[in-house]
Amino acid sequence: MRELTCHCDQTFSVDLxxxxxxxxxxxxIDAIDDGSFLSCVCPSCNAQLNTDLRTEVLWPSKHARLLLIPEADRMLFFSRKLEIPEGTQVVIGYPELADRIAALKAGLDVTAVETLKYHLAEQAEQTNPGKSVRIYFESANDSEALEFHIHGLRNDEVAVTKIPMKLYHSIRQSISNNPDDDVSKAVCNGSYISWQNILIEDNGND
Structure with missing residues (x-):
């Protein structure tokens, strides 16, 4: 049982x-995709609560050991104030968990996917300077394209973009051929594989 506090200030135990x-x-897997994983109903006000409680997600057949960290603990993680088990990959916040599970389900290389997101973020900055975007892998619709959702370009709107599968394979091959490439190295920062590592690195150099 885990203890939660609702927006109505009711504290209760829930079987998550x-x-x-x-x-x-x-x-x-489907529950993570549709957002119902780690959700519950407050017994006091009947509000639906969608949580991102710290949770270990194992997927042995995909050679994946993930640790979901609440979005509220993002800065604690980057300040190295959270203990992370060895051999574990971190995802921060529920959307990142859903993103990672979708990528693993599609059989994709995580570093290549995150590198693709970085290039999408670069394009977004060129066309919409100053916008803070969040980019999530959604699905591999077929053998021809990968679908990504970009949040933050416009208020209350989500941009949907499809990237040719051949570009994904090109980036994956480039990473394999050039493991010391600056972008792919920056994407992989210890237990956290994410294009957002580059943002942290850039901010640290300001």
Whole structure:
């Protein structure tokens, strides 16, 4: 059991897992995708609560060991104030968990996907300077394209972009051929594989 406090200030215990194995519970894959994983209803006000509680997500068949960290703990993580088990990859906030599970489900290389996001963010900055964007992998619709959703370009709107699969394969091959490439190295920062590592690095150099 885990303890939650609702927006109505009601504190209650709820049966949400601290660890889940997706090979043993494959139904959780769809629950993560549709947003119902780690959700519950407040017994006082009946509000639907969608949480991002710290949760270990194992997917042995995909060689994945993930640790979901609440978005509220992002700066604690980057300040190295959180203990991360060895061999674990961190995702911060529920959207990143859904993104990572979608990429693994599609059989994609995570570093290549995050590098693609970086290039999308670069394009967004050129066309919409000053905008803070969030980019999530949505799906591999077919063998021809990968779909990404970009938040933050316009208020209350989500931009949908499709990237040719051949570009993904080109980036993956480039990473394999040039493991010391600055972008791909920056994307992989210890336990956190994300294009947002480049933002942190840039801010640190300001």
């Amino acid at each position: 897992p601290e660890t889940v194995n997706l090979d043993e519970r494959p139904e959780v």
